Amino acid sequence: MEAYLYTALFAPLVGSLFAALFADRPKNLVTGIATSTLLFVSWISSVVLLIHVAHGEAVHVRMMDWIQAGGLSIPFGFVVDQVSATMMFVVTTVSTIVHIYSIGYMDHDRSFNRFFAWLSAFVFSMMVLVMSDNFAGLFIGWEGVGLCSWALIGFWYERDSASWAASEAFIMNRIADLGMLIGIFLVYWNFGSLQYDVVFAQAAGMDSTILMMVTAFLFIGAMGKSAQFPLHTWLADAMEGPTPVSALIHAATMVTAGVYLVIRANPLYGEVPEVSLFVASLGAFVAIFAASMALVNRDLKRIIAYSTLSQLGYMFVAAGLGAYWIALFHLMTHAFFKALLFLGAGNVMHAMDDELDIFKMGGLAKKMKWTMIMMVIASLALAGIYPFAGFFSKDKILEAAFATDHYILWTTLWVTAGLTAFYSFRLIMLVFFGEERYKIFGYHPHEAYKYMLWAMAPLAVLSVIAGFFEHDFLHMVSAILPVEEYHLSGGTFWTLVAVTLGIAVTGIAVAVVVYSRGGFSKKLEDTFVYKLLFNQYYIPKIYDEYICKPYAELSKIFWKDLDLKVVDATVDFIAGTIYKSGMVSRVVQSGNLSNMLRWMGVGLLVLLIAAIFYSPMR
Amino acid sequence: MITLSHYLIVSAILFCIGLVGVYRRKNLLLLLFSTEILLNAVNIGFAAVSKFYGDLTGQLFAFFIIAVAASEVAVGLGLFIVWYKRRGTLDVDSMQSMHG
Amino acid sequence: MFEAIAFYLFSAVTIVMFTITVMSKNALYSMSALAAGMIMISGFFFLLGADFLGVVQIIVYTGAVMALYAFGMMFFNTTRLVEEKVRAPKLVFLLSGLSALLLVIAFTAPIVSDHIEAIYPVVDGVENPQAIGIVLFTKYLVPFEVAAVMLLVAMIAGIILAGKKMDESLTLKVDADDEFQKKGSK
Amino acid sequence: MDHILSVLVFFPAVAALLGFVVSKESIRVYGISVALIEFLLSLWLWFSFDGSYAGMQFVELLPLIPSFGISYYLGVDGISLFIVVLSTFITLIGLIALSIKENIKNMIISLLFLEMTMVGVFVSLDAILFYVFWELSLVPMLYIIGAWGGNLRVYAAVKFFLYTFAGSLIMLVGMLVMAYLYYQATGVWSFSITEWHRLVLPMNYQIWLFVAFFIGLAIKVPMFPFHTWLPYAHGQAPTIGSIILAAVLLKMGTYGFVRLTLPMFPDASVYMITPVAVLSLIMIIYTAMVAYAQEDMKQVVAYSSISHMGVIVLGTFAMNPEGIAGSVFFMLSHGIVSGALFMLVGVIYDRRHTKIMSEFGGLAKVMPRYATIMGIMVMASVGLPLTMSFVGEFLSLAGFYKVSPVMTILAGTSIILGAVYMLSLYRKSFFGDVVHEKNRDLKDLDGKESMALWSLVLVTVWLGVYPKPVLGPINTSVESLVSFMHKKSITEEAKEVIKPTVIEREAE
Numbered sequence A: 001m002e003a004y005l006y007t008a009l010f011a012p013l014v015g016s017l018f019a020a021l022f023a024d025r026p027k028n029l030v031t032g033i034a035t036s037t038l039l040f041v042s043w044i045s046s047v048v049l050l051i052h053v054a055h056g057e058a059v060h061v062r063m064m065d066w067i068q069a070g071g072l073s074i075p076f077g078f079v080v081d082q083v084s085a086t087m088m089f090v091v092t093t094v095s096t097i098v099h100i101y102s103i104g105y106m107d108h109d110r111s112f113n114r115f116f117a118w119l120s121a122f123v124f125s126m127m128v129l130v131m132s133d134n135f136a137g138l139f140i141g142w143e144g145v146g147l148c149s150w151a152l153i154g155f156w157y158e159r160d161s162a163s164w165a166a167s168e169a170f171i172m173n174r175i176a177d178l179g180m181l182i183g184i185f186l187v188y189w190n191f192g193s194l195q196y197d198v199v200f201a202q203a204a205g206m207d208s209t210i211l212m213m214v215t216a217f218l219f220i221g222a223m224g225k226s227a228q229f230p231l232h233t234w235l236a237d238a239m240e241g242p243t244p245v246s247a248l249i250h251a252a253t254m255v256t257a258g259v260y261l262v263i264r265a266n267p268l269y270g271e272v273p274e275v276s277l278f279v280a281s282l283g284a285f286v287a288i289f290a291a292s293m294a295l296v297n298r299d300l301k302r303i304i305a306y307s308t309l310s311q312l313g314y315m316f317v318a319a320g321l322g323a324y325w326i327a328l329f330h331l332m333t334h335a336f337f338k339a340l341l342f343l344g345a346g347n348v349m350h351a352m353d354d355e356l357d358i359f360k361m362g363g364l365a366k367k368m369k370w371t372m373i374m375m376v377i378a379s380l381a382l383a384g385i386y387p388f389a390g391f392f393s394k395d396k397i398l399e400a401a402f403a404t405d406h407y408i409l410w411t412t413l414w415v416t417a418g419l420t421a422f423y424s425f426r427l428i429m430l431v432f433f434g435e436e437r438y439k440i441f442g443y444h445p446h447e448a449y450k451y452m453l454w455a456m457a458p459l460a461v462l463s464v465i466a467g468f469f470e471h472d473f474l475h476m477v478s479a480i481l482p483v484e485e486y487h488l489s490g491g492t493f494w495t496l497v498a499v500t501l502g503i504a505v506t507g508i509a510v511a512v513v514v515y516s517r518g519g520f521s522k523k524l525e526d527t528f529v530y531k532l533l534f535n536q537y538y539i540p541k542i543y544d545e546y547i548c549k550p551y552a553e554l555s556k557i558f559w560k561d562l563d564l565k566v567v568d569a570t571v572d573f574i575a576g577t578i579y580k581s582g583m584v585s586r587v588v589q590s591g592n593l594s595n596m597l598r599w600m601g602v603g604l605l606v607l608l609i610a611a612i613f614y615s616p617m618r
Numbered sequence B: 001m002i003t004l005s006h007y008l009i010v011s012a013i014l015f016c017i018g019l020v021g022v023y024r025r026k027n028l029l030l031l032l033f034s035t036e037i038l039l040n041a042v043n044i045g046f047a048a049v050s051k052f053y054g055d056l057t058g059q060l061f062a063f064f065i066i067a068v069a070a071s072e073v074a075v076g077l078g079l080f081i082v083w084y085k086r087r088g089t090l091d092v093d094s095m096q097s098m099h100g
Numbered sequence C: 001m002f003e004a005i006a007f008y009l010f011s012a013v014t015i016v017m018f019t020i021t022v023m024s025k026n027a028l029y030s031m032s033a034l035a036a037g038m039i040m041i042s043g044f045f046f047l048l049g050a051d052f053l054g055v056v057q058i059i060v061y062t063g064a065v066m067a068l069y070a071f072g073m074m075f076f077n078t079t080r081l082v083e084e085k086v087r088a089p090k091l092v093f094l095l096s097g098l099s100a101l102l103l104v105i106a107f108t109a110p111i112v113s114d115h116i117e118a119i120y121p122v123v124d125g126v127e128n129p130q131a132i133g134i135v136l137f138t139k140y141l142v143p144f145e146v147a148a149v150m151l152l153v154a155m156i157a158g159i160i161l162a163g164k165k166m167d168e169s170l171t172l173k174v175d176a177d178d179e180f181q182k183k184g185s186k
Numbered sequence D: 001m002d003h004i005l006s007v008l009v010f011f012p013a014v015a016a017l018l019g020f021v022v023s024k025e026s027i028r029v030y031g032i033s034v035a036l037i038e039f040l041l042s043l044w045l046w047f048s049f050d051g052s053y054a055g056m057q058f059v060e061l062l063p064l065i066p067s068f069g070i071s072y073y074l075g076v077d078g079i080s081l082f083i084v085v086l087s088t089f090i091t092l093i094g095l096i097a098l099s100i101k102e103n104i105k106n107m108i109i110s111l112l113f114l115e116m117t118m119v120g121v122f123v124s125l126d127a128i129l130f131y132v133f134w135e136l137s138l139v140p141m142l143y144i145i146g147a148w149g150g151n152l153r154v155y156a157a158v159k160f161f162l163y164t165f166a167g168s169l170i171m172l173v174g175m176l177v178m179a180y181l182y183y184q185a186t187g188v189w190s191f192s193i194t195e196w197h198r199l200v201l202p203m204n205y206q207i208w209l210f211v212a213f214f215i216g217l218a219i220k221v222p223m224f225p226f227h228t229w230l231p232y233a234h235g236q237a238p239t240i241g242s243i244i245l246a247a248v249l250l251k252m253g254t255y256g257f258v259r260l261t262l263p264m265f266p267d268a269s270v271y272m273i274t275p276v277a278v279l280s281l282i283m284i285i286y287t288a289m290v291a292y293a294q295e296d297m298k299q300v301v302a303y304s305s306i307s308h309m310g311v312i313v314l315g316t317f318a319m320n321p322e323g324i325a326g327s328v329f330f331m332l333s334h335g336i337v338s339g340a341l342f343m344l345v346g347v348i349y350d351r352r353h354t355k356i357m358s359e360f361g362g363l364a365k366v367m368p369r370y371a372t373i374m375g376i377m378v379m380a381s382v383g384l385p386l387t388m389s390f391v392g393e394f395l396s397l398a399g400f401y402k403v404s405p406v407m408t409i410l411a412g413t414s415i416i417l418g419a420v421y422m423l424s425l426y427r428k429s430f431f432g433d434v435v436h437e438k439n440r441d442l443k444d445l446d447g448k449e450s451m452a453l454w455s456l457v458l459v460t461v462w463l464g465v466y467p468k469p470v471l472g473p474i475n476t477s478v479e480s481l482v483s484f485m486h487k488k489s490i491t492e493e494a495k496e497v498i499k500p501t502v503i504e505r506e507a508e
Helices: A002-021 A029-055 A082-105 A112-131 A135-153 A160-191 A196-205 A208-225 A233-240 A243-252 A254-264 A273-296 A300-320 A324-351 A369-383 A389-403 A407-432 A450-477 A490-516 A522-526 A528-534 A536-589 A593-613 B004-024 B028-053 B057-087 C002-023 C027-047 C051-076 C089-108 C128-136 C141-162 C174-185 D004-019 D027-047 D078-096 D104-123 D127-136 D138-148 D153-186 D193-197 D203-220 D229-236 D239-264 D266-271 D273-293 D297-316 D321-352 D368-382 D388-403 D405-430 D437-441 D447-465 D468-488 D492-497 D501-507
Strands: A059-069 A072-080 D057-065 D070-076
Touching (some): A002 A059, A002 A072, A002 A112, A029 A059, A029 A072, A029 A112, A029 A450, A059 A135, A059 D388, A059 D468, A072 A082, A072 A135, A082 A112, A082 A243, A082 A254, A082 A324, A082 A450, A112 A135, A112 A243, A112 A254, A135 A160, A135 A208, A135 A233, A135 A243, A135 A254, A160 A196, A160 D388, A208 A254, A208 A273, A233 A243, A233 A300, A243 A300, A254 A300, A254 A324, A273 A300, A273 A528, A300 A324, A324 A369, A324 A450, A369 A407, A369 A450, A389 A407, A389 A450, A389 A490, A522 A528, A536 A593, A536 D153, B004 C002, B004 C089, B028 C002, B028 C027, B057 C051, C051 C128, D004 D057, D004 D078, D004 D104, D070 D104, D078 D468, D153 D193, D153 D229, D193 D239, D203 D239, D229 D239, D239 D266, D239 D297, D239 D321, D239 D468, D266 D273, D266 D492, D273 D297, D273 D388, D297 D405, D321 D388, D321 D447, D321 D468, D368 D405, D388 D405, D388 D447
Antiparallel strands (some): A059 A072, D057 D070
């Protein structure tokens, strides 16, 4: 099994390095095909590993030592258990599909080869992240995906907005990474090791304050990667990257790393209900917070990005409530349908010459039938309509919230479910149906390449059927994740399902009805709430005004005023004083005998005083 | 009764007179006079200490000082002559060639 | 009593003479006063029982040194009034006054009180010149010889420096010196 | 090869003397081959070094002035070994990438002299010898800055010289006092550093001596209020000068902390942790912010290098094996990475004769290979895992976490602020469109630049992925150093803070 593990891990790296060799050459189809093939190989290995761990033991290898200093010993160790195998399956599946899709999507791009190099590098980092058997290894992957995300968001670096978004994403993530790093230090100094098994084995007996700090700091790391409030702004801006990147990194895999971390560290989080509750509450808040912003946004990709944010909130709610397997399950289904949604959006963008404003589209269904069908499937799954994948996982989360008596969380999520359904279908309606507004702007949309559609097909299938594997999945992960049975009476259970489905259907219905009639009146756009939502609660502005600009100002002050005018000036002043004292006292050395004699007299005086006051005879 | 202190005070006063000369004289030759005063003042001190402590070292010091003074005058006057031949003056301020 | 009278007399005369030496504008007066002061100082020596020193003082100072000065003065044409610009005369007197004050304090304060023991005590029953001779030719023989050599060197140096023909052999050249002077004054 | 260290020290100097008679055309090749031989010698030193033995190896001891205990005393342990290798490596790389045309002969000769002094500082175990090499290293550097620098070169060079010189004089006073105290304690004069280590001093002496040494070393590092010479020196120095200055000369300060202050004054070091840490924190955060405000690429790198040195100092004063080993490793990685960054800035300076970031933009399009290496090095500087810097930074911070969690969090902001200024540098000069016409047809890296830079990249990644061959010997020596300090310390507080791993392991 080790061979499969290494294959799954290193195939993307090999692909990446291969593509990187051609990075500054003109487009070469080979790089796309080679990386895709290698990822396919990785996918096969992952599937094999998944089947293996589904039946039996986890695979744990220790490749070599990495850092060894003092009492700290960090190896490159990899573990494939039920959780990481699931993650590997998700990552490789989505990334293989995205790779194949990108061959078509990036067809005309100048930096085709560079794109694949980074995309594969990302997959490798993600694999390291999920497969590592210790926190430091996780951190390698954690930073690695951050790096690749930076490079891919800023892929079209000529655009200022892209490079800005890339920097923003990286720096935001770094803020969170500091928390993570501190968490790792805490783990090391309190548990004496960074290996998962060693740490988790001691979790039960550990002081709860320390556990709280550990989990809190680790969660700060998770907040950054999973773009939770208040570090969420980068995700929407990250949509500057190519759409396949958004599909892979900013929907399916990287942003779920935070959720993965919480799931992975469940023995720690299980011990501290306070932090867990905080995680859940923040998740619920972000769910509705992001959904509300998605309601009014006009940007095709940003709407999907906000929905991602919202769904991540769901996952954190599940993880925070102790329903780790549900979180993982939702992570998986979400990865499928959200990637599908993004790839569909990519098709639309291709058709519309990279236009993103959904109010400039409309009626595209005629031209792009298949894209429309797949996006509708994905949206249904996102809205949580039976029998699509999203229904099963989302419903489980609501059930968990209700069963653990967290009614506020439940209500929040329930409302969010309605909002989700509404904005998903607002998007569908505005893009694919209704008036053909694109004609005004002179676009000539066309359906995407055939094989791009074929590449998307598996995701569509998975979005439909993934939910039915719930029980198999539960059976598999129950080996390592705690599984709580929720004892809801049959009546309550079915009522809950009905209520949830009800609000989702209502949301869809409202969207369909309103937008088939031409949408809401323009007056709404003048209301305060609309503006608030449209401007993302003014949070980016606040960050810009109260953090970025003061920081830049302060830096300038530190440099120009403090460093040059105080610190350096002090040094120069001392030097200047010495120099000037030389200038002054050089008069003494005038060579004038008379003056020198006078100085001799002064010296004599001084010596006399010294002789009187420091006489040894006294 | 004349004590050591009397001699020493006289010596100090003479020394200070010498100092005044050293400070205010600009003519090299007269400057040299002043240094002679300084030396003589010190000599008195030495001789006095020698007497009141019954130790000949003081007198011997004074003796050597006289020797030094004599040779100083010999060399110094020689130098002055050379200088005077070149410059025609013995003013101290005219000897300054450094900037200061 | 005699000692006191003599002391005060000598003191007064010496101080006056030396003050004249220092303050007088006429170089000739200065020199004469200096010579007088020197003789008075030899008086102090006799008073202190340092006969030998007194004799040497008269011979060397008043005889040789003053004669040298006298010749020098003739040479330098300083018989007329010496014009001197004294800068900051107050400073001069301040410095001197302070020095005097301190010296007096230093000397009147019993700093050299009782700790001193004579290293070369005056031998009883021996005349002063004899006693000095004993010490000088035993303990201070080497310094004495060095002083002799020094005097010889000084004499030769004086001759060479003042010698007429040896003008060219000096390292200082007039032109170079003037150039140096100009540079310095810049 | 019993005298390998002497050979290492004096070979470049002798070669430099011979360089005077080499013709101008072949001096470049001559310099590179001398540096290469020196580098190979240092590699040989590394390979014949016993990584499991913690003490001094290849020791050479020859009394020079026996009455004062001054001797020619050389030796390396795990701590100094790699800095020696770093010095020779950076000199070689710098010579390969050397782009100066005028007076190249003088440049190469002074570089070789500089190499002697650098190696000399790191291998000498006698305080006087150490001091002599320490001061000698200023001279070639003064010449390099003063002769090939920018417009303000004389000011910068003099500032560099006087500032560091003033500091080291204070250190010299400390050394003399130390020798005197040693004499008082033992009745024998000795300037041997290893002998001094064994001297247990009372607390008040320790603190004063610590301060004396600290000022000398801190100016060299440079620690916060003493850092202002560095931006000038870097701003004015030619590329090669900056490379050597940042990569090796600054390490003398932090190396001095590990070699001199910690083992000599363990109690004072523990006592002074808080002030030193506060200075380091100011240094880390403040200079990172100043770096962000810079308009000149080279100044950004210069200030970033001060900021990183802060982490190194912090790691050193963690007083545990993790922190000290981390900081020693970070010295190496900072040497490689900042050297590479300065070299990269030099590359663009050679082409455009400006370093102002607003003059650039879109370089990634024009010079993709250059942009790639710059990207790697920027990421290494930011401390991305699997690059060398991460290992050092991680260990330093991890070590210091034991001392003070809050300060570590503050110091950890370096990973954020570092990203801020480095990414803004990268964004301003490499991303965006090509705005200036002059930039449109810049040449990408040529052969010698690529060779020099790729070898630095290679080392960065190799030691980031597999630091063991370097970290192992460092760790061995550092562990013995820490347990030595633990044993030597006299105050309870110091015993508490200095926690050797060995004891913990035995207890387990």
